[in-house]
Amino acid sequence: MSPEPLVLTARAALSKHHPSPVTMSVQHGSASGAATVEFAQPDPRIHDTIERPRIVEHGAIVIASLLLNHLEGKQLVRVVPRGDRVDYYVGEGPEDLRWVMEVGGTDRGSLEALRGKKREQLAESPLRQPPFNKHGFSCAVRFESPSGACLDSMASEA
Amino acid sequence: MDRTQFIYWQIETLEHLGAMRRAYALEVEAANLHEQRSKRLLVTNDPNGWIDLFAAVTYWGKSGHHVHAHRLLSEAEQAATGLVDGRDNLTTEISRLQSWLRSLNVVPALSDLAVQSLPAMPRMAA
Numbered sequence: 001m002s003p004e005p006l007v008l009t010a011r012a013a014l015s016k017h018h019p020s021p022v023t024m025s026v027q028h029g030s031a032s033g034a035a036t037v038e039f040a041q042p043d044p045r046i047h048d049t050i051e052r053p054r055i056v057e058h059g060a061i062v063i064a065s066l067l068l069n070h071l072e073g074k075q076l077v078r079v080v081p082r083g084d085r086v087d088y089y090v091g092e093g094p095e096d097l098r099w100v101m102e103v104g105g106t107d108r109g110s111l112e113a114l115r116g117k118k119r120e121q122l123a124e125s126p127l128r129q130p131p132f133n134k135h136g137f138s139c140a141v142r143f144e145s146p147s148g149a150c151l152d153s154m155a156s157e158a
Numbered sequence: 159m160d161r162t163q164f165i166y167w168q169i170e171t172l173e174h175l176g177a178m179r180r181a182y183a184l185e186v187e188a189a190n191l192h193e194q195r196s197k198r199l200l201v202t203n204d205p206n207g208w209i210d211l212f213a214a215v216t217y218w219g220k221s222g223h224h225v226h227a228h229r230l231l232s233e234a235e236q237a238a239t240g241l242v243d244g245r246d247n248l249t250t251e252i253s254r255l256q257s258w259l260r261s262l263n264v265v266p267a268l269s270d271l272a273v274q275s276l277p278a279m280p281r282m283a284a
Contacts (some may be wrong), residue, residue, distance in 0.1 A: 006167075060249055064178065079166050080192075080209055081216045083258035087209070089201075094160065126251055129203040131244030 010043035013059025025148035060105025064139035100134040114140040133158040189217035222267040
């Protein structure tokens with residue numbers, strides 16, 4: 001996956017609420033912890049040129065990628081459109097698409113509510129069913145204090 | 159890096175900037191790349207080929223090549239009916255993409271216009 005377009009928006013997502021570094025609560029399944037994220041300051045004009053929902057969405061993708069790498073040893077390998085939807089594929093190498101991910105971010109909404117919504121979307125994903133039989137991850141990220149992220153896994157329906 | 163991924167983010171950026179016409183050539187390139195990969199994978203019964211096929215349909219649709227997109231979906235529908243595992247899931251997704259294609263409001267590609275019938279005229283022009 002090409003990270004360049006995401007990096008700027010991720011910095012903007014974080015820098016609106018925090019100086020660098022920021023410590024976020026992390027929930028990985030039933031385990032809890034904290035993670036410190038260090039980031040460079042973005043060009044301040046980015047807040048005027050890119051809509052906030054897009055900044056938050058891209059920022060969440062970057063945080064999810066970091067969590068996947070640190071907690072699961074996996075990476076976001078492909079982003080593929082499917083009609084009006086976009087699917088994020090996770091694997092352990094460039095051609096490995098064994099997992100699919102639902103990811104979402106919020107500035108100040110409920111992290112638990114977003115976590116539930118993403119888990120629900122993952123549970124209903126056609127990619128967890130035959131013939132795809134993907135396992136899945138769901139990730140929810142909140143940027144405003146108390147900032148935090150949740151990463152959950154779900155087996156395929158096969 | 160996978161060329162389709164580079165293109166995905168290019169298109170994302172161009173669409174955000176409102177430069178839809180600049181995205182057209184990239185959408186066609188992405189559609190071709192995904193279609194080629196889908197054929198390569200499906201011939202080996204790799205279900206990931208369906209992911210590329212749906213992506214190809216998406217890019218053909220967005221670039222105005224609806225005739226080709228619908229033809230791909232028709233072929234996909236026929237292929238799916240021959241499957242035992244996952245047939246219902248695939249046919250549901252194919253139907254959803256057919257509806258999505260019909261809802262798109264994009265300028266048809268020239269190749270689409272070429273296969274359309276001429277409009278009926280109520281009377282001969284002078």
